[in-house]
Amino acid sequence: MNAPIIALDLPSMRSVETFLTRFGKQKLALKVGMQLFYKEGPPIIEKLKLAGHWIFLDLKLHDIPNTVKEAMKSLAALEVDMVNVHAAGGKRMMEAALEGLEAGLARGMTRPLCIAVTQLTSTSENMLKEELLIDEGIEQTVLHYAKLTNESGLDGIVCSSLETPFIKENIHDFITVTPGIRLTGDERDDQTRIVTPEKAKQLGSDYIVVGRSVTKSKNPLEAYERVELEWKK
Numbered sequence: 001m002n003a004p005i006i007a008l009d010l011p012s013m014r015s016v017e018t019f020l021t022r023f024g025k026q027k028l029a030l031k032v033g034m035q036l037f038y039k040e041g042p043p044i045i046e047k048l049k050l051a052g053h054w055i056f057l058d059l060k061l062h063d064i065p066n067t068v069k070e071a072m073k074s075l076a077a078l079e080v081d082m083v084n085v086h087a088a089g090g091k092r093m094m095e096a097a098l099e100g101l102e103a104g105l106a107r108g109m110t111r112p113l114c115i116a117v118t119q120l121t122s123t124s125e126n127m128l129k130e131e132l133l134i135d136e137g138i139e140q141t142v143l144h145y146a147k148l149t150n151e152s153g154l155d156g157i158v159c160s161s162l163e164t165p166f167i168k169e170n171i172h173d174f175i176t177v178t179p180g181i182r183l184t185g186d187e188r189d190d191q192t193r194i195v196t197p198e199k200a201k202q203l204g205s206d207y208i209v210v211g212r213s214v215t216k217s218k219n220p221l222e223a224y225e226r227v228e229l230e231w232k233k
C-alpha cells in the first residue's frame, strides 16, 4: 500500500523543515508543487531525497514536445519518483515527456512514474463550453484525455476519487492519483468534491494526495496518522 502523499503547499525550505520536524526520521511521500519548486529550486528536492522521502514533483508540464522532452531530462536527473504533464498537450507531447525521462535517467535508476492532469478540478462544465469551446461534458472529456494518456504510454492520471471507478472501468492497469481528501469534520476549503481517505480507498484510488487536512492541522502528525490509518484499513 502506498503512503498518503502530503502536499507541501508551503512557501519555503524553512517552513518545510519546520513542518517535517514533527515527523522525526519517518520516511514520507511528499508532493512538491510550483510554489515551493520555483522558490527553492532543485536543492529542495536533493535535500528531501537525501532524507529518504518519496517525491512527487507536481509541475504539470505543458509545452511543445521538444521543450517538454528536454525539461523532463532535467527532472529525471533529480531522481524524483513521480512527475506530471497536462494531457491537453497532446499525444506527441506526452510521448516526448517519456522519452525525456528515459534519456535523463542515471544508469541503473528506474523511470519516475509519469501521470497526466486531464481537466483541472477548478474547471467547470460552463468554463469548458464558454471559454474552451469544448462541447462534451466534464466526465466525457476526462475519459477522453485519460484514454489519450494511456495510449501515449503514461502511467495514469490525477483525478477526483469520485471519478476513479469510472476511469478504472474503462482503462485497465492505469494509476489514479487523487487529491480532494479530507478527514471527517475538516474544512473543505476550496475543494468541491471531497472524500475521506477510507472512501478514496474503497473507490479504488492508487495514491491519495492530502494537503491542508495535515499541513493546516493543529497537530499535523496526529492528522497524518489518522489519514494513514484510514488509508491502510
Ligand code: C5P
Pocket (backbone or CB within 6 Å): 007, 009, 033, 119, 120, 121, 122, 158, 159, 179, 180, 181, 189, 191, 209, 210, 211, 212, 213
Ligand atoms: O490542501 P488540499 O488537500 O486541498 O491540497 C490538494 C493538493 O492537490 C494541492 O497541492 C492541489 O494543488 C493539488 N491538486 C488538486 N486538484 C487537482 C490537481 C492537483 O487539488 N486536480
